[in-house]
Amino acid sequence: MITFDRVNKVFGFEGREVHAVKDVSLTIHQGEIFGIVGFSGAGKSTLLRLVNQLERPTSGKVIVNGLEISSISQQELRKLRRRIGMIFQSFNLFNSRTVYGNVAYPLKLAKKSKKEVDDRVKELLRFVGLEDKAGQYPEQLSGGQKQRVGIARALATSPEILICDEATSALDPETTEEILHLLKKVNEEYNITILLITHEMNVVRRICDRMAVMEKGQVIEQGSVYEIFTNPKSKTAKNFVSSLLNDKLSPKLLERIRRDHSGRIYRVIFTRDNSSEPILSLVAQKYQIVFSILYGSIHEFQDRLFGNLIVEFRGSDVEVDRVVEELKTMVEVREVTEHES
Numbered sequence: 001m002i003t004f005d006r007v008n009k010v011f012g013f014e015g016r017e018v019h020a021v022k023d024v025s026l027t028i029h030q031g032e033i034f035g036i037v038g039f040s041g042a043g044k045s046t047l048l049r050l051v052n053q054l055e056r057p058t059s060g061k062v063i064v065n066g067l068e069i070s071s072i073s074q075q076e077l078r079k080l081r082r083r084i085g086m087i088f089q090s091f092n093l094f095n096s097r098t099v100y101g102n103v104a105y106p107l108k109l110a111k112k113s114k115k116e117v118d119d120r121v122k123e124l125l126r127f128v129g130l131e132d133k134a135g136q137y138p139e140q141l142s143g144g145q146k147q148r149v150g151i152a153r154a155l156a157t158s159p160e161i162l163i164c165d166e167a168t169s170a171l172d173p174e175t176t177e178e179i180l181h182l183l184k185k186v187n188e189e190y191n192i193t194i195l196l197i198t199h200e201m202n203v204v205r206r207i208c209d210r211m212a213v214m215e216k217g218q219v220i221e222q223g224s225v226y227e228i229f230t231n232p233k234s235k236t237a238k239n240f241v242s243s244l245l246n247d248k249l250s251p252k253l254l255e256r257i258r259r260d261h262s263g264r265i266y267r268v269i270f271t272r273d274n275s276s277e278p279i280l281s282l283v284a285q286k287y288q289i290v291f292s293i294l295y296g297s298i299h300e301f302q303d304r305l306f307g308n309l310i311v312e313f314r315g316s317d318v319e320v321d322r323v324v325e326e327l328k329t330m331v332e333v334r335e336v337t338e339h340e341s
């Protein structure tokens, strides 16, 4: 659906060159929600802007629906842009137009009849839950409502792709949840492929199927969200993941745990679709030892669980060794050392 094939983008800036996108190769499949994360300046926005030719690549190919877009005519480009909707962190609504007027705008540009415009605007306002706000102006709306208008407007011309540029970064956590839920509905009910950029791992965890991590213009890691969250390879991905999973033990915390707990301490990682508690309880019961969960979390990734727990086992060395051996057949277990914390 969208393919970046060894794409580079170099900007000339105050007499020097900025290599904003470096040799990026990436494929986003039809119907998926794909997230790109990275720190500020990593090149995410530039990569997005290459998809609808707001930027042209310095080298390499950007292919959208089989079309290599740097070689298409102006007319084809206009058509392509109608098939790509876009929403922004700052909503970019027309303040002088009503909610209705904002959503109707791209339809009028596409020269739809009055009835077609009216039917479509009403359908979309219903879809985003704003039927009763049609006559209001953006300044009368909350941030979440404004983004709903942004989404309705982006969907007006029935695009196949929706590009989201930090679409929830200006919203509070509860409103973010509502907008993510709406984006998921856009993806499922209209079968629209979504490409989003964000610096919030929670956004990716909640709705994306696959993801890429960018750093200094390059894609340094890509894969399923579950894969990257449960087994990040690069230092940057590890940092992003632990910011959300909160799974790092500071040396201070480890010291306190050691002081307060005399048993042997292990990190237990669940990456399968089984719940942590019964496994730990069953094995502990079998060998008659006691365990306590000292720290950690269990996260849900769409329909899969990931648990990362710090567990103390109390019993004789032989018993604990047996428990650990048995647990290792089901989950990942490793002794917590100063080094790994």
Ligand SMILES: Nc1ncnc2c1ncn2[C@@H]1O[C@H](COP(=O)(O)OP(=O)(O)OP(=O)(O)O)[C@@H](O)[C@H]1O
Residues within 6 Å of the ligand: 011, 012, 013, 018, 019, 020, 038, 039, 040, 041, 042, 043, 044, 045, 046, 047
């Ligand atoms: N038009 C431009 N002219 C010159 N340099 C640019 C231009 N656009 C982007 N850059 C530079 O390219 C690099 C990547 O910027 P980009 O905006 O793509 O990163 P980003 O990951 O989206 O960051 P942010 O999250 O802060 O928007 C930065 O160093 C930026 O300063």
